[in-house]
Amino acid sequence: GAVVSQHPSRVICKSGTSVKIECRSLDFQATTMFWYRQFPKQSLMLMATSNEGSKATYEQGVEKDKFLINHASLTLSTLTVTSAHPEDSSFYICSANTRGAGGETQYFGPGTRLLVL
Amino acid sequence: AQSVTQPDIHITVSEGASLELRCNYSYGATPYLFWYVQSPGQGLQLLLKYFSGDTLVQGIKGFEAEFKRSQSSFNLRKPSVHWSDAAEYFCAVDLNTGNQFYFGTGTSLTVIP
Numbered sequence: 001g002a003v004v005s006q007h008p009s010r011v012i013c014k015s016g017t018s019v020k021i022e023c024r025s026l027d028f029q030a031t032t033m034f035w036y037r038q039f040p041k042q043s044l045m046l047m048a049t050s051n052e053g054s055k056a057t058y059e060q061g062v063e064k065d066k067f068l069i070n071h072a073s074l075t076l077s078t079l080t081v082t083s084a085h086p087e088d089s090s091f092y093i094c095s096a097n098t099r100g101a102g103g104e105t106q107y108f109g110p111g112t113r114l115l116v117l
Numbered sequence: 118a119q120s121v122t123q124p125d126i127h128i129t130v131s132e133g134a135s136l137e138l139r140c141n142y143s144y145g146a147t148p149y150l151f152w153y154v155q156s157p158g159q160g161l162q163l164l165l166k167y168f169s170g171d172t173l174v175q176g177i178k179g180f181e182a183e184f185k186r187s188q189s190s191f192n193l194r195k196p197s198v199h200w201s202d203a204a205e206y207f208c209a210v211d212l213n214t215g216n217q218f219y220f221g222t223g224t225s226l227t228v229i230p
Binding site for chain 1: 128151152159160162163166207211216219220221222223
């Protein structure tokens with residue numbers, strides 16, 4: 001199946017700093033990537049849809065100035081958590097779409113665990 | 118509003134026993150349906166998916182799921198559970214309106230020896 005990577009897998013930062021998370025589709029091109037956030041013991045919540053070459057579409061309640069998304073190429077999307085605070089600590093997962101004979105399928109990255117001190 | 122429901126928050130089964138995880142969706146048309154598994158601290162792995170055609174779908178690791186339109190359900194099954202199947206399982210739907218996924222709240226599976 002298609003492979004999606006995330007970097008870093010784990011990051012610890014001080015409150016007030018910014019953190020960038022990369023999402024790459026390794027063996028396919030993805031015009032659309034998605035960013036999710038998962039709190040402990042809870043399901044994934046879609047944060048935003050990232051389209052190559054255009055602005056991201058954010059879900060209601062997600063601050064676009066805080067969670068900056070850049071989809072610079074067909075294989076890379078980045079999420080930057082600006083001025084991170086402890087409440088931003090979470091598990092961030094990206095996914096990318098690939099189209100096959102059976103339709104479109106999302107493949108997920110391994111996730112990035114962010115801890116803000 | 119569209120929704121995905123996984124009624125069982127937590128299930129415990131004995132190794133070797135059969136397993137069924139429930140998933141119901143609320144949507145006017147038939148969405149694309151998926152089951153994902155998440156091991157602790159890991160990302161999501163696709164187990165299987167249903168787009169159209171045969172309503173009984175075979176997936177990886179011996180899992181299968183059956184789409185029942187009349188019940189708006191897409192339950193996941195496995196005839197004999199292995200200890201390594203212990204994980205969190207998520208049902209998801211893609212409404213095909215921008216490829217947005219909606220996830221259920223997940224079912225945590227514990228396997229006892």
